[in-house]
Amino acid sequence: MQNNSNNAPHILLIDDSPEEIRGLVVVLRQQAWQLSMASDARQGYQRALSLKPDLILLDVRMPGMDGFTLCRLLREAPATCRVPIIFLTSSAAVEERLEGLSLGSVDYVLKGCDPQEVLARIRIHLQLAWRETAPEQTQVPAEPGSDDQVSLRVAMRLIAQHLDEMPSLAELARKTGTHEKRLSSIFREHLGCTVFAYIREARLRRGQELLAESAMDIQDIADQVGFRSACNFTTAFRERVGMTPSQYRQQAHNKGSSQRTDAD
Template identity: 50%
Template structure:
């Protein structure tokens, strides 16, 4: 593949705790006129991305202190960095890991040990796509600033909403964000007046309400899909929140829909 078309102004941030991998990538990318910066863990990578505003990030998955997934969640929750394309670097070839990385905002994967031609091809592709795909909203976002707590909050909310089906604990959520339970709990209480668990429960119940009204899924199935231990626990929680049982709420919504159709005709 021909890579004679160089991009001398493209700024890349490589985040990897392996000095050998960094050395190889530096040699490769320096030879192709990229402006290169490096970081050695996810936290340092997130901080440098805020400061440097690179055009693309190559992000290792398995790192100490903060892994690549946690760093990606923060980067995508921050208006200053959410537009930056992230290519994950990983030695693992697990389909589930790749799906996780793509679902939280990564645009691609490079499997280690990597081929120089493949790394360059993927970088060039996503730099071009990123330039074409930049929207007015993305440009405006870059001028916004969130405090570290606000970024952590938004990353936590996005994680919760995408994992309602999982039996999450506060410790699980904090770990996936590269934070710790006490810090995350304080941020949620300050900004939402709810504990992390209460916020998670509220999001599950709001989703349950939507599914009861809009789908034919059984109450048991809805309970399972939203991480409740069983239909009984789900029904109790739903009744406490909305003062009506799930089955009664579904009947009310169906009656309302029928009435709306009759009125319209």
């Protein structure tokens, strides 16, 4: 973990309405910790990268970039990928709590919670994080990634997670903290293809994996990787691989049987 000179943990609080959690801020300042604050997600992202805090308290609903998008970026950036993130928010819907936890946060606390309880949760996660990273403190720090590389990794992860029902390009860009034109430019500059070409390739690669590793029928595979019908999947697959899905599956199974026979 990255601490200041007296080894006091460094907490970064990112919230556009700190007056809502004034009591918690007072309690945090009373601790032997270093406290930094940011008033919006983009400022918080830059401060997280430069300060490398030991723990981040993050609001969800903020103007511009929301806390979920920021969490995705922080989880992909080498400098912050292991920093514990606690969502501290008034967003109480079950769906939002589940999304926050699924993004890799360690806790989800509702505003209005007693400051001493939040303090106890912070202490627990600081201790857990210290135990996890202590054996690795002598390792060379990871090279920082550029903003474009972080956005690209976030987009690639989102695409892999939503092959069956892909968000629009605008929604994909919003969730990666950028806009449509910039995201398209990032894919062309770093991967040499459009976002849609990458999505199509990712769907077909996943289709190949399912054909080789599962007994799912072609229609179910087509549904899972985002094709409207088995016919559309078969046409695209033949163009990409040079054989039909059934032929590919048979070839993969024959190869597996041959390898097992050789091993015996």
